[in-house]
Amino acid sequence: MSSLDILNATILRGATCTAQGISLRFEPGHIYAILGPNGTGKSSLLKAIFGEIEMQAGEVHYGERQLSRRQLKAWRENIGYMPQGNELDACLTTLEVVLLGHLDALHMHVGDDVLEQALMLMQRVGIQHLAHRDIQSLSGGQRQLALFCQVLLREPKILLLDEPVSALDMHHQLSLLEHVYTETRQRQLITITVLHDLSLAAQFADRVILLGEASVKAEGTPHDVLQPALLSELYQVPVERLHDSSGMPVIRPVRQTHSASIEYAQLKHSQLNNSQSLC
Numbered sequence: 001m002s003s004l005d006i007l008n009a010t011i012l013r014g015a016t017c018t019a020q021g022i023s024l025r026f027e028p029g030h031i032y033a034i035l036g037p038n039g040t041g042k043s044s045l046l047k048a049i050f051g052e053i054e055m056q057a058g059e060v061h062y063g064e065r066q067l068s069r070r071q072l073k074a075w076r077e078n079i080g081y082m083p084q085g086n087e088l089d090a091c092l093t094t095l096e097v098v099l100l101g102h103l104d105a106l107h108m109h110v111g112d113d114v115l116e117q118a119l120m121l122m123q124r125v126g127i128q129h130l131a132h133r134d135i136q137s138l139s140g141g142q143r144q145l146a147l148f149c150q151v152l153l154r155e156p157k158i159l160l161l162d163e164p165v166s167a168l169d170m171h172h173q174l175s176l177l178e179h180v181y182t183e184t185r186q187r188q189l190i191t192i193t194v195l196h197d198l199s200l201a202a203q204f205a206d207r208v209i210l211l212g213e214a215s216v217k218a219e220g221t222p223h224d225v226l227q228p229a230l231l232s233e234l235y236q237v238p239v240e241r242l243h244d245s246s247g248m249p250v251i252r253p254v255r256q257t258h259s260a261s262i263e264y265a266q267l268k269h270s271q272l273n274n275s276q277s278l279c
């Protein structure tokens with residue numbers, strides 16, 4: 001079993017440095033949640049691992065292989081990448097969109113085994129009844145579930161999920177992340193997911209990585225990393241940490257009275273030099 005290693009990655013998006021010499025190791029059979037405020041470079045990190053954007057410096061290794069622009073197709077064979085957003089400008093049914101996950105194996109016809117696998121996945125996430133609907137007629141959450149099936153159909157070794165539950169209701173959030181958890185454990189996947197819901201991350205991630213100011217602010221178990229003082233500083237809001245019945249952290253931003261929140265914002269503003277540095 002190989003690990004995925006990012007070594008000294010520096011990523012520049014336009015004039016913004018989103019990663020400055022970041023190194024991270026991801027092990028098979030584990031879920032890693034990438035967390036951090038808007039614009040801190042979470043999506044950019046996933047895109048860099050997928051080879052969609054080029055890093056200014058650094059390397060990405062998966063076992064013996066190294067990410068290189070010249071061998072992008074081979075590199076991506078191991079990866080199931082579900083980007084943020086799910087707008088699809090295609091006249092395809094939901095089933096056809098799921099089948100695209102197996103594109104490499106698709107020739108002139110779809111084998112019964114692939115079709116069966118696609119339908120089984122759709123059944124597992126509860127969208128089998130949408131198989132023959134035009135993908136564009138689906139709700140945002142339904143499309144998100146279809147794209148998740150597409151990614152799983154690839155049978156990846158590395159799962160890169162960018163806000164995979166952003167459009168889902170509570171029931172579907174839990175059910176999708178339960179699938180992610182089961183697949184990760186059973187097939188020993190390396191799963192890296194961007195999440196904004198810190199409490200969900202605490203429930204499903206083995207390790208969380210907190211990004212901010214082009215660096216890794218903290219990395220470790222949800223219990224260790226999700227500390228109110230650190231989160232409050234990073235997200236610029238007062239944060240309270242509660243615990244659910246099983247002892248998992250529940251992170252809650254705390255609303256303040258209007259005048260208290262202005263004071264808090266002024267205090268934080270004066271402490272903050274510049275949230276985004278240059279590489």
Ligand SMILES: Nc1ncnc2c1ncn2[C@@H]1O[C@H](COP(=O)(O)OP(=O)(O)OP(=O)(O)O)[C@@H](O)[C@H]1O
Nearest residue numbers: 013014015016018037038039040041042043044045
């Ligand atoms: N194509 C681009 N050209 C220039 N700047 C970009 C581009 N894409 C992203 N950026 C900038 O890079 C920074 C990081 O963007 P990124 O999408 O990685 O952040 P994020 O942490 O995923 O944000 P969010 O939580 O809002 O999805 C942002 O400041 C963004 O404005």
